Amino acid sequence: MSEVVLTEDRGPTRIITLNRPERRNAIDIPLRIALAERLETAMADPDVRVIVLTGAGKGFCAGGDISTMERMPESVSRPRAQAAQRVIRAIWSGPKPVLAAVEGAAFGAGVALAIACDRLITAENAIFSTAFTGVGLAGDMGIFASLPARVGPARARQLMLLPQRLNGREAFDLGLADVVVPPGTTLDSALDDADRIATGAPLALRELKASLARWPSDPMTMLDHEVDAQVRLFDTEDFAEGVAAFHERRTPKFHGR
Known part of the structure; x- marks a missing residue:
């Protein structure tokens, strides 16, 4: 079958x-x-x-x-x-x-x-x-x-x-x-x-999906969630790679770390 x-x-x-x-x-x-x-x-x-x-x-x-x-x-x-x-x-x-x-x-x-x-x-x-x-x-x-x-x-x-x-x-x-x-x-x-x-950063896409899944919700609660997500992403290799690629005028290579 x-x-x-x-x-x-x-x-x-x-x-x-x-x-x-x-x-x-x-x-x-x-x-x-x-x-x-x-x-x-x-x-x-x-x-x-x-x-x-x-x-x-x-x-x-x-x-x-x-x-x-x-x-x-x-x-x-x-x-x-x-x-x-x-x-x-x-x-x-x-x-x-x-x-x-x-x-x-x-x-x-x-x-x-x-x-x-x-x-x-x-x-x-x-x-x-x-x-x-x-x-x-x-x-x-x-x-x-x-x-x-x-x-x-x-x-x-x-x-x-x-x-x-x-x-x-x-x-x-x-x-x-x-x-x-x-x-x-x-x-x-x-x-x-x-x-x-x-080509996007996997961790950023994960946080994007998680945030959108909360809609509709209390907007003030969403503000707190957005802060938490951004804090997690600021401390990733992908974020560092994105910033470096911007300054070096090249396409970033994200690895989900």
């Missing part, structure tokens, strides 16, 4: 691919467990600077695999839901940026997974839809945090109450996606972006 999640390294970038193309990469239990494990492994690998998440075949992710769903008691549904949230926790709490390259369909949990990433590159003809209420669910995988953060709470409310299909261009116009590119080019575009991000 083929692996449900594939990984490939391109220099400092790790590509993680949902690999159930026959099911449009719908998320069943084995896939959500494998995806969380691959993300956690990549986050812990010192040779990986950036992660790109994509889907095999013609689509990104059709959402939860409805063929595996039925009415179930809490003793069964809670571990299932927690396994899905483990994926998002890995993306949000991990120190490395995660980019989503979306071709084809991103429905339900597929939308939630894509917008949970730090950058979302979409094909013009991709299709996005929240599509949770159609099967009697409200939504998960962080969508009630990530969707309002991207499009605003009022627009998020309407997208959840009245699910509609948005193409890549419409998703970009709403702020759901960060970049829109021609069909078939999302992975190449994401890899180009990853190469640019990978």
